[in-house]
Amino acid sequence: MGLSELTAAELGREIAAGDVKVREALDEVFARIDAVEEQYHCYITTDKEKAYEEAARIQAGIDAGELTGPLVGVPVAIKDNLCTAGIKTTCASRILYNFVPFYSATAVERLQAAGAVIIGKTNMDEFAMGSTTETSAFGVTKNPWDISHVPGGSSGGSAAAVAAKECWCALGTDTGGSIRQPAAHCGVTGIKPTYGTVSRYGLVAYASSMDQAGPLAKDVTDAATILEVISGHDVKDSTSLKRKDTRFTEALKEDVKGIKIGIPREYFGEGLDPEVSAAVKRAAKELKSAGAVVEVFRLGYTEYAIPAYYTIADAEASSNLERFDGIKYGYRTAEYADLHDLYKKTRSEGFGTEVKRRIMLGSFVLSSGYYDAYYLKALKVRALIKKAFDDAFAKYDVILGPVAPTTAPKLGESLKDPLKMYLSDIYTVPANLAGLPAISLPCGKDRIGLPIGLQLTADCFREDILLRTAFTYEKIRGIFL
């Protein structure tokens, strides 16, 4: 069996034991990238030279017995909206086409401190705005299961890279489903943790009140292992939580006896593909057979999640993206008459259509005279949605449902109808609005062989029960990737 077939945790064990050298893992992954990257285009940037330098340093640490841990020497890919010191960080936008930060995101630093080796930066929807990775300024990523389909998004590059074995695991970010949805479309496992669990420092903000970084991995064990490494309080992020319960790998037990699983009736209504519906229901049945209590219930306010989400996310984005002005870094237009013209041309040329659409929508909902009617109302809806989840979690440990209404759409299909694309986020945005942890893992394939995702959501701070349920289901399902 080639090294590519191992999980990240398995590879880490072999490296820690001295059976595999870090360099060998890099040889393997870069050979794979050379072979298939042209076909899938998962990466915006790869940095072989830096990776080998880092590998030598880490190998020395391992040989000296100073570096241990589950991810030591494991090559990882990072979504291109997480800052990496010395490596270009573009957010898949022309406006940051040349931006090389001199600081790293805390999540990245923690991975590196654990001995992981960064091999490159993955493609994504521009500034994480999109559900297909097609809004990238640097080309589309293709779904490794069928290259005529999208990988999902916005962390499409990370999900596809794991699926295509162009890395063992990757970091993504999730503002409205951007880890879970591409994970579902690419047949990998992705977690969005409780808001505040992973520091947002160095994560280029899209919607600050919902952005969370998390893992995209081959299985639940890898996902839990990575999440454990990148979690924890960070003084540089005022919204980061002081959690003590971040030893997520300890929750990996094969036991769902007595766990109460609720299935929102609203998640199985109009628009859900029958094959997706069947696969998700089958997963629920299997968990029930394993001893979980499974019930269907009514979850309130589900129809308001999409409008509330896009109002709040776009409002925050319109402000967060103001700093990209051509003054301090990044793209600047070639010729301009005055300051206003410099701003106008730089931003018109530097941002893509979807980003501009969201900046305009966000600016509108915050503008004087409309603030109360849109932004403030959306905040009220958000509070009601949170309340609905509080009520649900008073009765259930885990909420089970689909990740996306369909399997991965065909390339080019979604951009024709942005509203339809927005609506496809219906199952993922509620967790972001309410700050809840949620996991996406494969639960089958449709008739053309595209993966279907299962989503489990738990109450805030209950990654443990989420991981236990997912881990148990994974054992029942068997190896997918």
Place this chain on the structure above:
Amino acid sequence: MSSRDRTEEGSAGRERNTLPLEYETVIGLEVHVELATKSKIFCGCSTAFGGAVNAHTCPVCMGMPGTLPVLNRQVVEYAIAVGLATGCEITRHGKFDRKNYFYPDNPQNYQISQLYLPICRNGSVEIETESGGRKVIGIHEIHMEEDAGKLIHDERDDVSLVDYNRAGVPLIEIVSKPDMRDAEEVIAYLEKLRMYISYLGASDCKLQEGSMRADVNLSVRPVGEAYYGTRTEMKNLNSYTAIRHAIAHERERQIALLEAGEDIVQETRRFDDREGTSYAMRSKEDARDYRYFPDPDLPPVEISQEWIDAVRAKQPEFRPEKMARYKAEYDIPEYDIDIITQSRHMAELFEETVKICGQPKKVSNWLMGETLRLLKEHDADPEDICFSPAHLAALIGLVDDKIINTNVAKEVFEEMFAQDIDPVRYVEEKGLKQENDAGAIRGICEQVLADNPQSVADFKAGKDRALGFLVGQTMKAAKGKANPGVINEILKELLQ
């Protein structure tokens, strides 16, 4: 409704043709104060003034992608302290909001400020008016915010450069109610704020250096009317003189417009004190929509009752109470009290020194005399005084004990003022002890009399001034260290 509408409809308008109208000026102030924290409001960078361009910056205060603000607790503490001193309600559950506007000195293109839930509300300060009366000026709110960087225009290369050293320096903005009626009230109000804030150590409040900046909102209305006319806001006022001139100028400008039957445009005007004129910066028509909304990067500012109580317990005794207590406790002139209490540092120096030596008048004399003289000479503030109460008390003791004379004491004091030397050791090391031995002084006196027969003759002829000369000569011969009282006595005795 504009002021013009009112005057045309109201009785005042009809009277205009017969009697000249008398106008009242209505003024409200927005005062920005730079807080004296060591680090910036949302990052660890230094707030020190000066420093090489962009030396005091980091990814956070440069607005780099992915960076996040972390609130400096000391800023909140200073804001609470100023709020309590000015009788404000403290907002227990506050928030920061983003004020969005594009300008290169604004690194994120939004300023983190407070709109919806400012930290302090509904306060007031009492001022003394020129006539000696008292007046209460309302404070609408105080909020916390970050300062912007500075643009530097390079005329030669025709480029603009940005220095972000000041970006992120903490500010509080104190918004008054429109309760002031003339420049004297405005200045009395600013002085009062300055006293509170400097006593709290929250800022040095220097208009010239920009650590205190006042924007004047002004409108006029016929005397006796209660409505508010259309106001303008004047910026760039960095001295009391500029404020006085700007108020006089703007009042005249607005009255002239009204008299000519024209409208006053609500706008921001920049006052140029050198030219004595102002020009419009931007009007309400092109007023920006700042799209304020709560900053999602910062959690709500929760202020517990315990925190408020702790800040209250640390509040210093402010000047009015201090002056009253000095009048009761110390036998020194009111003039001295007025000067000494203008600075909390000087007042505390005074009290501590008196505590040690028990001689308020002598302590006050050193502060009012030599200290103020040297401060003026060095263009320094009372806050810059470095000598300790113990050393000043020791110096007074040296004079009292006749170990040094007053002239030597002044010399020693200059050293103390410069570098807080220990006067006892200094006098010892430099050999400045006064000669009190009558025998030794008598010898010198005899020699001086022998060397100056003409002066002796003058004195005996009734010219008292000759004695002064002889005393001076004796002191000179004694290298300044002889006890002047003893010299006097001995000379008088020898001359008789």
